[in-house]
Amino acid sequence: MFALVGRSVESLRQVARGLGTVLMHAARNPITKDFPDSMPHLAGHFRGRLALAVNPQSGDHLCISCLQCERVCPDKCIEITSHKSPETNKPELINFKIDHGLCMFCGLCTEVCPTSCIINTNDFEMADYSREALVYDLRKLTLTQDESAFYFNKKELPMPKPKPAKPAAKPAAAAAAKPAPDKPAATPEAAAQAKPEAKPADTAEAAKPAVAPDVDKTKELPKAGSDSAETKPEDKDSAKPAENKGEQ
């Protein structure tokens, strides 16, 4: 009998303790993020929508049509169309399609890419009205120069070297590229129509200064280490072809 009373008193005490704990929780800040109002603070290695980067400095498209991403993709959601350029005898990109409805965002394609062209952006708002709309083509995939620069910075990728001027096409290409930095084929239309692409960069950039900068750094630092470790082989890869080209 006394044991029973003792037990019930003890259990009542425990219930009261639980109630007190939960009541105290009311004084804590909610952990919910006000998502559409304030963008989440995403890490550089966040695996969002896939995109193709351009050279942040020159605006050249980085894809060399090596088809490695297409080969490595477990979902077979990448489809690259290219042909061999008659002048340079190198593959030249015609179209690049990614079916984001199939993609599982494993990031294997970004790891295998020798030029860090295909990258996971921080954009995750890809809801659309049809499956067809999730198939992104080259125009939709290619980032602008600014966006590429943003992601190269954020992911701490080594800046690609500018494309060496081809011996044959040298004067024409150089002349075309230099005076008009915004000339690169894909960029203007991409910027014009690629509304979803403009968003993450803008908002992320806008959000960045709004958040306390030191918090940002502390968050970024450990991740930066792991990032660079991850991208090391990629660094070599991306460095090599560039050097090769330089030698050529």
Place this chain on the structure above:
Amino acid sequence: MTTATVTVTAPGRLPTTDGNIWEIWKFIRISAIWLSIIFGAVWLASYAVGGLIPSLLDKYMATSVAAQNIASILRLLTPLVAVLVFIPINATYMVLAERRGLALFTVRNGPNRVGPDGFLQTGADAIKLLFKENINPTGADILMFTLAPIVFFAPSVFGALPLLPAVTSENGLFNVLSFPTGIFYVLAMSSIPVVGIVMGGWASNNKYSLVGGLRSAAQAISYEIPLVLAIITVCIMVGTLNVSDIAWMQNPWELSQLKGADALARWDGLHVDSQAVQDLRSIGVQNLGNLAFFNWNIFGGDTVSGFLALCIAKKVAGGAMIFKGICALLLILCQWLLCGLYMTGACAEINRIPFDLPEAESELVSGYNTEYSGIRFAIFFLAEFTNLFIVATIAVVMWFGGGSAPIPSSMYAPVMDALGFIASNVNKLLFMIGVPETAPILDPKVMSGTFWAVSKVYFLVYFAILVRGTLPRFRIDQLMDFGWKRLIPLALILLLAVTYLKELI
């Protein structure tokens, strides 16, 4: 959109250690607005039906027999109108309060999109539910299926009626309902909804719903016993079944202020005791009047406060005082236990967490209301929240002093004076327009009583939300075990103890 951005940049959102005052403040703001809407609407409706229209008919159509009949019918209908206006708006608020309150307790934001701070969220939900399709599952017994929500809901309309005069300081509008077996009627009504649940579970032609319905029946039968025993014990202590008398007896000072010697005589008449006891009670009234608190049943009611009065008057001393003091303390302990017992039983009776086995989402996919959609589901939902309110009201009337203030009346006297001033002027203005003087719209005494009663009721409702946020669900065998082997014996022991302690003091 602008309001949303404001909330984002508001101080509460910054990741600092300032706590969550901003969210709590928003919760309070929403509650204050909703509660003013609820009680403003109820008061205006019941005033119009029970006060204004009948007295206009009395005044200007005094010769017409038909008009007189209409007036008396309207007077009788007033409580029903009040309850029917009250239930939907109140449930709308309570669902919102529950969702936002739970969000506070679980460190979330809760609904904050529809209207400012999610103010209109449940209104939108209600409208959506009303426009949804009424689906009849294959093989369902359509008649029973349709009747079930009604059987579930109707008792919460009619069951609440006798509580109205108790929480509104026996307002003249609701006096019709002040009948001598009030609490008995409320208890009888509160056991009907189980039938509705079993009907819903059976008629759905769904195994899970049936299990939910049967669980509900088993649970209600087991937990009704401690619940009723707890209430009966209080009735034994106070000596009446009349709900408004129980409320008044915990509030003798205001009673004497409001109703004068007449009401005090009635109060004493309830205790056909010797002259000595009556003396004692009047001393108690004088000495403890300012602390109405001590007359609440949870502190032993007027049995203990009368004893305290005797002690203050030095009419009892020495060994007798010590013995009686111990008895008084035991009585207070018994009342606390009874109150807890009642809360537990009531939680089980209205199927709230931790006793929500009939609708256990994880096991029975919402139990008896799985197959319901549209307005029928809305009625189930409405009744559930109304039941919570009724249960809290019963607790307030039985243990927490009905309309008596938890603070000394001198503390809020200036507010009462101001209210009295406003009320008299508003009433004068209305009388000048031609409203008969028999129907004053504002009465500060009634307003304060109702205010305190309703605040206490909502305090208990918030407590129920806290419990919901804390405790896990019982298993069915644990539930039965707890009910039959723990609560019922405890209730019987307490019944016995209170009966003797009351006589000993």
